[in-house]
Amino acid sequence: MTRFGILGGGLMGHGIAVALAQAGHCVVVYDTDPATLASLDERIVRALERCDMLPGDVGSVTARVTAAESLPDMSSRVDAVIEAVPERLDVKHRVLEALEAKIPAVMPVWSNTSVLSVTEVAKGMRHPQRLVGVHWWNPPYLVPLVEVAPGAETDHRFVQEACDVLNRMGRTTVRLHRDVPGFIGNRLQFALVREALHLLEQEVCDPVTVDTVVRASLGLRWSAVGPMENADFIGLDLTRNILDSLAPHLSSAVTFPALDEPLNAGQRGRASGSGLLTWPSGRAEEVAQRLVNGIRRNLVEP
Ligand SMILES: NC(=O)c1ccc[n+]([C@@H]2O[C@H](COP(=O)([O-])OP(=O)(O)OC[C@H]3O[C@@H](n4cnc5c(N)ncnc54)[C@H](O)[C@@H]3O)[C@@H](O)[C@H]2O)c1
Structure with a gap:
């Protein structure tokens, strides 16, 4: 099982955390907003209750999701990172720059961008070959589809690895031949x-x-x-x-x-x-x- 870090614990970040934890992965979430981090557990429980999940099963999911107190704290505890910060190129660039200073060059990074070009998101990265566009749909713990797209500089081994992980989770994974704004x-x-x-x-x-x-x-x-x-x-x-x-x-x-x-x-x-x-x-x-x-x-x- 992979240990995933998620940057941004908002609507998508907390939902992706649930999807990963339901598949048995451990998840560490970091958000710059303390109130968002503080409410993470409660929002996950509410999401699972809406799906009629039994209390025991809710407990096994929440046990696999923890909040990190800082970016270095999150980075030190994971094998792959998903960025789910707001849909602004400048914000994504800042977050990825800070992240890359804390993780090894070979660690995969997935971007949950909805409509930005993956190539544009990767611009300025020290290791753009590791960035894969991995677009989940809301709510990620229910909608099966995940769209996967390479940026112009992405190494296709990272794309294949993302598809393999998602397929093992039972997701409906589609792989785009190339990067276009908005996926399909x-x-x-x-x-x-x-x-x-x-x-x-x-x-x-x-x-x-x-x-x-x-x-x-x-x-x-x-x-x-x-x-x-x-x-x-x-x-x-x-x-x-x-x-x-x-x-x-x-x-x-x-x-x-x-x-x-x-x-x-x-x-x-x-x-x-x-x-x-x-x-x-x-x-x-x-x-x-x-x-x-x-x-x-x-x-x-x-
Ligand atoms: N909302 C949707 O239905 C949907 C669906 C698919 C993809 N997306 C994409 O997912 C991404 C996140 O969208 P969302 O709807 O979850 O947004 P959101 O506003 O609910 O959550 C974003 C979170 O990122 C946090 N954040 C901001 N800067 C940060 C930083 N430097 N480090 C860590 N956390 C930081 C914010 O505090 C916020 O909690 C966007 O790229 C969006 O386009 C959204």
Whole structure:
């Protein structure tokens, strides 16, 4: 079993810690925010309770996750490190520079970046050949997929090792041939989000209606049959005809008034109580539980 260090114990850091600990790995988490570290145990327990895990099993997971009091403390206790700090290139560069001063040159480092280029994240590293893009999905202890991508300078032995570890954990691991911003999943997801915002801006429908359409159709279909298999299933001639008619009408926007309007009014979504929708007290917890229940119902074999 590998001893993993995780830099950043926020939403993804604590979730990845759970996924690793459930597979029997030991995990040491370090976060610069003392409150985030102090609440680590409690957040892990809450995550596992949402999944109906029995108290004894919760105990065996939490026993494998410890908080580190400093970066050197974490670095001295692990065989591999995962960075899960905020999605800002300058922050990731600073964190990796500090980390590399504390770990041996051969230690693997995985970045959980969502949409940054792995090559860009690795810029400035002393040993960029060890950095692998390893993108987990939220919540990482439930969503099977992990996307793995090399940066331009990554040594493919580190990529293979990451895939081997994840496969042994029973994850659905996909390996990109090369580094692109957003891996595969977020490129697909945000193509859809962009078109949804376009529909709002064109006053075709409201945000609740977008969600109803996705949840009652595409969301159900795609957990059973992927869009490429579906294209073959309905026929490539029909797929081509549909795209010929539709593609000229789809958004290629790079500005997003439907987001800027609420943002300029201080409406950031859940955290501020309103955004595209309203977030009365209790809704966030209800959504978190619904997400867990929905994923557990839909889990499919690859
Ligand atoms: N939120 C998602 O659904 C999701 C999904 C997949 C990937 N990601 C990616 O995972 C990464 C983390 O995202 P998140 O949603 O967990 O963010 P988050 O804000 O919840 O957590 C980031 C944590 O990093 C800590 N941190 C900041 N600087 C640090 C440092 N120098 N050393 C140690 N800790 C530090 C912060 O205190 C915070 O607790 C980002 O790259 C994000 O794009 C997010």
